[in-house]
Amino acid sequence: MDEVMAHGGLLVAEMLKRQGVEIVFTLSAGHLASVYDGCVRRDITVMDFRHEQSAAHAAEGWAKVTRRPGVALLTAGPGVTDGITGIANAYMASSPMIVIGGAAPISQWDKGALQELPHLDLLRPITKWARSVSQTQRLAEYTAMAFREAVADKPGPVFLECPMDVLNSIIPTSEAILPPAGERPSRPQGDQTRIERAVTILKRAERPVIFGGTTLWWDAAADSLRTLAERLQAPVFLNGSGRGCLPPDHQLFFSRARRTALAGADVLLLVGTKLDFRLNFGQPPLIPENTKIIWLDTEGKDIGVNRPADVGIHGDVGAIMRQIERGLRQTANHHAWLEAVREAENKGREAEELLMSSDSTPIHPMRLCRELRDVLDQDAYMVGDGGDIVSYGGRVLHPSEPGHWLDAGPMGTLGAGPGFAIAAKLAHPEKQVALLLGDGSFGLNGMEFETMVRHKLPIVGVIGNDGQWATIKHPQKAMLGHSTGSDLAPGIRYDRMVEAFGGYGELVERPEQIRPALERAFASGKPACVNVITDPDIVYNRMTQVAV
Structure with missing residues (x-):
């Protein structure tokens, strides 16, 4: 480091830079202000969201499209707890991710400090490694440890708690432990x-x-x-x-x-x-x-x-x-x-071709997925965030390159899609990024379309809007003869919501309207929402307990 003196946030940012970090994901956090300052001084982009869950999902999404650990910065207390779902998703999916959490000043622990919470007790079950740093001179050292732990053997998320007074303290850089970035260890060949x-x-x-x-x-x-x-x-x-x-x-x-x-x-x-x-x-x-x-x-x-x-x-x-x-x-x-x-494969594809060509109204979800497939470039990134609509998408949308399909994985988290899509677009701005959503999943983190608008990220969201939690409703009716708590208001104009943010929106009610609407959305150069009204009576036929 060139600086003679540095606060703890700059020491953290210095190690992030040495580890090759280009961007961090966050929601503006008072406890971590010094880390933001360090990132600005080290030319690391600070990408801010409307919810910490999405920031955590974006950190995982960055890992999914780059094979490098994503970094989330979460403020103390509710910032960390808001991010827990994203961290748990990365843990279940074995995605490498560094989560740096703010914390109340050590000098105020057990006194009732603002947002004081036992973070490590919460995070240990859903991370590979979780530590708290009590000395400013060791912040960079522990940051390096976090990267090593995240990628060692089976990858996964790690958590580093950084109390506010430890981050804000200014020390001579000669006292700081600043290890060089190490090479990622190789994995063994087979016995x-x-x-x-x-x-x-x-x-x-x-x-x-x-x-x-x-x-x-x-x-x-x-x-x-x-x-x-x-x-x-x-x-x-x-x-x-x-x-x-x-x-x-x-x-x-x-x-x-x-x-x-x-x-x-x-x-x-x-x-x-x-x-x-x-x-x-x-x-x-x-x-x-x-x-x-x-x-x-x-x-x-x-x-x-x-x-x-x-x-x-x-x-x-x-x-x-x-x-x-x-x-x-x-x-x-x-x-x-x-x-x-191959004979069985062809029979399956022939049956699906009829559904993908359906002219019925309301629109069959397989027709929607086929139209999306046909408008996408071969190297497009596809993000699935939903239940039945993503199951249909998984049958139709087959990426041609590794790392170009992103879904929540075995955790099955709804709301992961906007964060994943934002990460994919930031990592590969020249590529198309399509986000296939259910109307239910849109409700969890749909506000991130405002984040896309604010940061000028032209991601195209495509909603299969059937006015229900179909993955829940249809099995309930089959098992119990009725459904409970599984209906949404039909025909909600999510496209107008995105338009209000400054994006592009369009409602689609007939199958022949799908492709022109998708083409206009991609051509708009804006974050877009193509809101497609799909048939609520279509029941997804599951071979096991899930399709994708």
Whole structure:
């Protein structure tokens, strides 16, 4: 540092800069004023939101589109508690994120200070690591620790509490501990004995299936996945942030034949995904008892949850897949199996094509999703924030590149979308960013469209507006014969709300209006809301407990 003297906020910002941080996400916070000052002095953009939940979601979204930890700055007390949902979402999704929380001055602890709260007790269950800094000279040191902890082994959020008096104190920079930014540690390759066992099973397989998830993205393993799939000649299915790691026009990419493939597989190769509710917890009838499972993931503790693995290998999943591919040596011939899965895939797509071409009014959500798909550039970023509408979107919107699909993940958090979309647009301003929302989810953080307007971020929001919490209402009616608390006012003009902020808004009530409205929204150069009235009587048919 060039400065002879520095306050604690500048020391934090100095370490953020050394770690390569370009932007921090926040809602204006008195406890953290010195950190803002440090960020300004270190040319770090301070991006402010209307709610701390969205700031936290944006920090996770930044990680999701850059593979670098996002940074959220949350003021003490309600600022931290407002951000907890976003932190918990990142924890469940294993997204690296640094949360710096303000706190009451240490000199006032246990005296009833403004917004005094035991933050660490709240945050420890939903973070990898949580600490409080009591000495100004150690602020930069602890900031460096936070980055190291966030990306070590399986990534995730960390929390660093910085009391106000520790941040505001001015000390000689010679007294500050300012470690250099370290290199991110590499993850190990797979155990060779287990690699050989996996290779043996795969060589004997007649009906292999590969199912990949979020770890594919974090380990930059898309190329390794494609190479292994082509060597094994196995159908590939993807979920979470694994979507896009094999482009939808690849001959081994499948999405609609999941039930057929999983039920018929003799070997299932799981790569960086979980046997959770999305895959019926690994149980029959979706995955038969006699299916052999080879499971690759970052940490051994995530392998074998809900169902034992025949071979479990932890480490860098990209490196492990390369080891397996080299062990296979020859390209397999599973032509008959692939044809059987392809037949099921084609049947599923043909059935969906009818829905995507529906001219019914109110609009079928599949028609809406198809029109959105057709207007998007190949390298667009797609953000899903909702229940049924995002389930439909997941069936139609298939990213062509890794990291271009963002959803809340296993936490299923509504309201994450605006923060994710803002982060994607800030990281990639030259790309289209489309935010697909339900009308229910819009209600949680729809005020962030004002944030988009204020910061001139031309994100296009597309609302599937059916006037209800459909994911709740339809199952309630099926189970109980009635629904409770699941209706919203029909036809609310969310587009006019966005117009009032200074954005572009348009109401769509007929299917032939969808594409022109979307094209006008993208051409407007403004944050936009295309408010599409969809059919409330359409019931999403779920294979398990969730679709995406």
